[in-house]
Amino acid sequence: MSKYAQMTEYLQCFLDDEVKKTGIKKVVVGLSGGLDSAVVAVLAHDVFKDDLLCVKMPSQYSSQSSLDDADELCEDFGMRNIVASIEPMLKVYEENNPDLDNLRKGNFSSRMRMSTLFDISARENALVIGTSNKSELMLGYGTLYGDLASAINPIGDLYKSEVYELAKYLGVSRSIIKKPPSADLWDGQSDEDDLGYTYAQLDKAMKLYVEDRLSVDEILEQGVDKKMLDMIVKRIFRNHFKRKMPVIAKLTSRTINHDFNYPRDITL
Numbered sequence: 001m002s003k004y005a006q007m008t009e010y011l012q013c014f015l016d017d018e019v020k021k022t023g024i025k026k027v028v029v030g031l032s033g034g035l036d037s038a039v040v041a042v043l044a045h046d047v048f049k050d051d052l053l054c055v056k057m058p059s060q061y062s063s064q065s066s067l068d069d070a071d072e073l074c075e076d077f078g079m080r081n082i083v084a085s086i087e088p089m090l091k092v093y094e095e096n097n098p099d100l101d102n103l104r105k106g107n108f109s110s111r112m113r114m115s116t117l118f119d120i121s122a123r124e125n126a127l128v129i130g131t132s133n134k135s136e137l138m139l140g141y142g143t144l145y146g147d148l149a150s151a152i153n154p155i156g157d158l159y160k161s162e163v164y165e166l167a168k169y170l171g172v173s174r175s176i177i178k179k180p181p182s183a184d185l186w187d188g189q190s191d192e193d194d195l196g197y198t199y200a201q202l203d204k205a206m207k208l209y210v211e212d213r214l215s216v217d218e219i220l221e222q223g224v225d226k227k228m229l230d231m232i233v234k235r236i237f238r239n240h241f242k243r244k245m246p247v248i249a250k251l252t253s254r255t256i257n258h259d260f261n262y263p264r265d266i267t268l
Helices: 003-022 035-051 064-077 087-096 102-124 134-139 160-170 174-178 191-195 199-211 216-220 226-238
Strands: 026-030 052-056 081-083 126-128
Touching: 003 035, 003 160, 026 035, 026 102, 035 052, 035 064, 035 160, 035 174, 052 064, 052 102, 064 081, 064 174, 087 102, 102 126, 134 160, 134 199, 134 226, 160 174, 160 199, 191 199, 199 216, 199 226, 216 226
Parallel strands: 026 052, 026 126, 052 081
Antiparallel strands: none
């Protein structure tokens, strides 16, 4: 069995097991037309079939190619899907905040999408499945309580370059795999332009630092660009708060997330 066949089997078992523990039977995924959400949707569909609902949440900044790719994916795999546009909410907010820059616009859009998705999950009695990969999580390239929010995340331990390979194994369309990664948060937005490097470059360095636990000097000896590595290390530590639940000030003998810790599947 190939690496990605084993990975697929494991992740599908993970999804099935973690959702069953909650007593909930349905799941929802925000489908953007991008790589990560496509992979998660295909993984989830193999497990939940018609108990998966894909939610497309375009804004006025969404590219037509992304919308077309999302539609094609749903048709290819026979996935249930709906459209819940955030455009009306975003337009009103822009009108009320004429000083809105791209960063604030992107964060607001991301949080409106996640608010919409969680509301639909409440209506459907379903869990929200996350779509953030390890590259994004380590670099803090995501919006707190926006695209980083979810109940369960099957790809959070996969670097972006690995998600590409998994997508190929799962049969995700080439149009999704080949296009430049973008969250479509504003006109012309590009993930790799924002970060300044390709995911292939970033992942190679991050694996040496995070997985192999090499020192900065040891990594530089392997020919990694110093400016890029400094940026990676700085972002990993600066954005650690995004990877943790809110810190609670300790006042009692048993404080949540300090010394009142149980597995998520604990039962009475």
